[in-house]
Amino acid sequence: MSQHFTEQSQGMHVIHDGPPQSPPLLLIHGSGAAASSWNPVVPMLSGHHHVIRVDLPGHGRSPSSSSYAVTEQAGRVAALLDELGLDHVIVAGHSSGGYIATALAQQRRDLVSSLALISTGPSPEALLRQPAIVRMLTTKPIGPLLWALRSDAVIRKGISATCHSRVDIDAEFVAGMRGLTYRTFTTVLRENGAYIADRSVPERLTALDVPVLAVFGDSDPRWDPTSVYQYDTLPRAHVTQLPAVGHMPMLEAPEATARLLLDFAAKGH
Secondary structure, X not given: OOOEXXXXXXXXXXXXEOOOOOOEEEEEOOOOOOHHHHHHHHHHHOOOOEXXXXXXXXXXXXXXXXXXXXXXXXXXXXXXXXXXXXOOEEEEEEOOHHHHHHHHHHHOHHHEEEEEEEOOOOOHHHEOOOOHHHHHHOOOOHHHHHHHHOOHHHHHHHXXXXXXXXXXXXXHHHHHHHOOOHHXXXXXXXXXXXXXXXXOHHHHHHXXXXXXXXXXXXXXXXXXXXXXXXXXXXXXXXXXXXXXXXXXXXXXXXXXXXXXXXXXXXXXX
């Protein structure tokens, strides 16, 4: 029997969808976003999986935290899965959510059956010159001023700037970004940068023997789309590009994205 309910656990707002007895699939959002960023793919995924989404600390409906280090975020997610009594979970991360998914696998390989990394930049060298609105938001002194004055329209413009095609950005997605503070946003970006500067994602995953699905849009304006092939160095990786898609495959191509995740999960590895 399918379900939909929310709870607070480990300092995070948690959303459950789908039959609780189905294989668990954890979805981790990227920087500045929230669990609602996955909304377009959840209906397809929850027909086959117990889908668990989190608002990471300081995002969406989760309270702020004293630390946003990737390893500590992963520790919170591990504690959540332990509390839920789940292991061998399929873990999907969008953008920097993929860093937390990777760190989770590094810390607790027993909890992770496979990893899906969507638009997850593998190394600092892959980062492109960012869209103008993103550059303005992350540059002082104009960034904090724009942040304080941002309207729903500005939030939508910021999201759209990372997409290749026109997308429908619903009110829940915007609301999920509304409560994020400028300090949290910039701290998270700094911690994410430090994580991949220390060691690239493919390097971190090499020793783990974990199946990996790496998906990029071929028109991603944030990360060099060809950098997805850095994941080809992993022996159990499946790498793919989505045509005419930018940084937000869940919004731009939800059916194709959901199908990739379902097919990857169905292989069982």
